Amino acid sequence: MSTCSEQSSQSVSRSGAPVIGALMFENFACTLAVMSFVGLLGPVAQGLGLAPWQVGLAATIGGLTWVVLARPWGAASDRLGRRPILLQGLAGFALSHFLMCLFVVLALKYSLPVWASFLGLLILRGAAGAFYAAVPTTGAALIADLVPPMNRAGTLGKLGAAGAVGMVLGPGLAGILASYSLTLPLMITTVLPLLSLAVLWRWLPSAAPSSDSNTTPLKMTDQRLRGPMTVAFIAIFSLTVSQIVAGFFALDRLGLDPASGAKTAGVSLTLSGLAMILAQMSVRRLGWSSMRLIALGGLLAAGGFLSVLLADTAIALWAGYFVAALGLGWMLPAAAAQAANAVSPVEQGSAAGTIGAASGLAIMAAPFIGTVAYDIDPRAPYALIAALLCTGIWLGRSRS
Numbered sequence: 001m002s003t004c005s006e007q008s009s010q011s012v013s014r015s016g017a018p019v020i021g022a023l024m025f026e027n028f029a030c031t032l033a034v035m036s037f038v039g040l041l042g043p044v045a046q047g048l049g050l051a052p053w054q055v056g057l058a059a060t061i062g063g064l065t066w067v068v069l070a071r072p073w074g075a076a077s078d079r080l081g082r083r084p085i086l087l088q089g090l091a092g093f094a095l096s097h098f099l100m101c102l103f104v105v106l107a108l109k110y111s112l113p114v115w116a117s118f119l120g121l122l123i124l125r126g127a128a129g130a131f132y133a134a135v136p137t138t139g140a141a142l143i144a145d146l147v148p149p150m151n152r153a154g155t156l157g158k159l160g161a162a163g164a165v166g167m168v169l170g171p172g173l174a175g176i177l178a179s180y181s182l183t184l185p186l187m188i189t190t191v192l193p194l195l196s197l198a199v200l201w202r203w204l205p206s207a208a209p210s211s212d213s214n215t216t217p218l219k220m221t222d223q224r225l226r227g228p229m230t231v232a233f234i235a236i237f238s239l240t241v242s243q244i245v246a247g248f249f250a251l252d253r254l255g256l257d258p259a260s261g262a263k264t265a266g267v268s269l270t271l272s273g274l275a276m277i278l279a280q281m282s283v284r285r286l287g288w289s290s291m292r293l294i295a296l297g298g299l300l301a302a303g304g305f306l307s308v309l310l311a312d313t314a315i316a317l318w319a320g321y322f323v324a325a326l327g328l329g330w331m332l333p334a335a336a337a338q339a340a341n342a343v344s345p346v347e348q349g350s351a352a353g354t355i356g357a358a359s360g361l362a363i364m365a366a367p368f369i370g371t372v373a374y375d376i377d378p379r380a381p382y383a384l385i386a387a388l389l390c391t392g393i394w395l396g397r398s399r400s
Contacts, residue, residue, distance in 0.1 A: 019146060020155060022203035023139045024162035026090065026196040030135065031163040033097060033189040035170025043182055047108050048117040058121045060364060062129030067360035073134035074141060074353025078346060082142045083204045085349075089134025090200060094193035096131055100124035101186040108183065133356065140352035142204075144340035153293060153337035154284025160333050161280040168273035225351060228339035229358040231294055234392035235331040236359045238301065238385035240366035242321065243269055245374050245381045252378045254314060264314045271318050272325035279329025290341070293334035295393050301327030302389040305382045327389075 038059075045055045077085040103124055107117045140156065147155045177185035247265035250256050256264060283293065304324025311317045336355055343351045373380040 018203050019205060020143065020158070022199045023142070024159055025199050026135065027139070027159055027163040028166045029192040029196045030090075030093070030132065031166030032170045032173070033166075033192040034132075035167050036174040036185055036189045037097075037101070038171070040174050040178060040182065040185060043178065044104055044108075047182065048104070048112070048121075049114045050118055050121075054118045055121075056367075058118075058125045060367075061122055061126040063360055063363045065126045065130035066133040067357050067364065068133075069130050070133040070137050070356035070360060071350065071353035074137040074349035074351070074356070077134075077138040077141055077349035081206075082138050082145065082349070083206055085134055086138040086142070086200060086204060087197070089131050089138065090193065090197050092131030093128055093135065094190075094197050096124055096127040097193055098190040100128060101190050105183045105186055133353075133360075137353045137356045138349060140336055140340070140355070141348040144348040144352070145345070149337075149341045151284065152340050153290050153333045154287075156333035156336045157280035157283030157329075160329070161277045164273050164277045164280065164329075168270060168277070222354070224342040225339055225354050228335045228342065228355055231298075231331055231335040231338070231392055232355050233358045233362045234385075234388045235301075235328050235335065236362035237366050237369075238305070238324075238389060239272075239328055240363055241370035241373075241381050241385050242272070242305065242324065244367055244370050245378075246317075246321070248374055249308070249378055250314070250317065254312065254317065256314075264317065267314070268318055268321040271322045275322045275325035276329035279326045280333055283330060283333055290334040290338040293330040294338070297327040297330030297334065298389045298393040299327070300324070301331065302386040303327075305386040305389070308382045309379045 041055050041059070044050075045052065073085060073089060100121070103120045106112075107120065112120075139159065143155050143159065144152060174185045174189075177188060246268045247261055250261040250264040250268075254261070254264065279297075286293075288296075301324045304320045304322070304327060307323065308317060308320040311320055336352070339351045339355050340348060369384075370381050373384050
């Protein structure tokens with residue numbers, strides 16, 4: 001019986017391999033496009049005459065629309081099927097991302113009024129977030145459809161690793177291309193979502209909807225999802241806070257000049273991305289349960305951030321960030337897999353949307369809370385997220 005079960009698991013994995021590969025390419029390409037744009041926000045804001053708060057609000061709006069629509073998109077994929085929802089969301093994102101980049105190029109060329117530049121960026125960034133909310137949500141639900149429970153964390157880890165590669169390469173690619181022209185990376189990266197759309201159009205299966213139209217979407221308060229939601233929120237919150245305060249910490253605690261501080265923070269974030277790639281790629285090979293990944297990952301991440309409290313050199317800061325990111329790289333796919341394993345097949349889209357909404361809330365809350373904590377003491381944000389990670393290990397306990 002065990003042999004038959006293993007053969008069945010391997011058969012499902014082989015049949016779903018092209019789809020999973022297509023999802024990995026989409027996650028890599030779209031993350032690369034988004035992070036390339038984010039890497040150019042400073043020069044773009046300067047060229048358009050926008051204040052930092054205006055750029056920050058535009059970025060926040062993108063996160064807000066993601067939070068609001070992740071659950072409806074996921075529930076729609078349960079009712080209507082994964083393929084149509086995923087393709088609709090990606091097509092909308094590809095169009096809105098293209099229009100956003102085109103708008104910025106035209107605004108720079110024709111020197112639009114600041115209010116017009118701000119309003120256009122706000123609307124198009126919000127639209128991009130609204131449409132892209134469908135993509136990772138439905139993608140996670142599709143993986144739950146194709147992959148047996150014991151392999152879900154590893155497969156979601158591979159998906160996360162593909163996105164982490166795009167996160168690491170995006171700002172660097174934008175910087176290289178921007179040395180020739182600021183508009184060059186904006187227009188080149190618009191091709192990536194279109195390529196992703198073509199790949200998913202080719203490889204996504206045409207399957208029947210998972211549930212009928214009378215199925216009630218899961219509530220945010222569903223007891224089965226409280227643990228995974230808590231873990232996802234804390235992991236994303238910790239990652240975002242650490243990214244935001246890295247540059248300030250290098251200046252204030254390490255006593256570096258602005259140029260050296262920026263370089264030190266950049267290396268910290270790059271090492272974090274590499275660590276997350278390694279960690280998420282190792283999930284399947286390790287074969288650990290979701291709860292074990294969450295427990296050990298949380299302890300490792302907390303230890304890494306606590307070590308930053310004692311950091312007085314750039315190397316110590318880099319080491320702390322690398323270790324912490326390894327732990328976060330185990331926690332994130334484990335939380336998504338835990339949510340998928342806790343619900344029935346007809347609820348996978350709604351569950352993935354709920355986890356996506358929790359992650360989006362973390363991204364929105366982290367900048368304010370992290371900077372307020374930093375104003376109290378430069379070490380306070382790291383102590384806060386270390387405490388949250390340790391707490392999350394216990395609050396996140398649920399059936400694996």
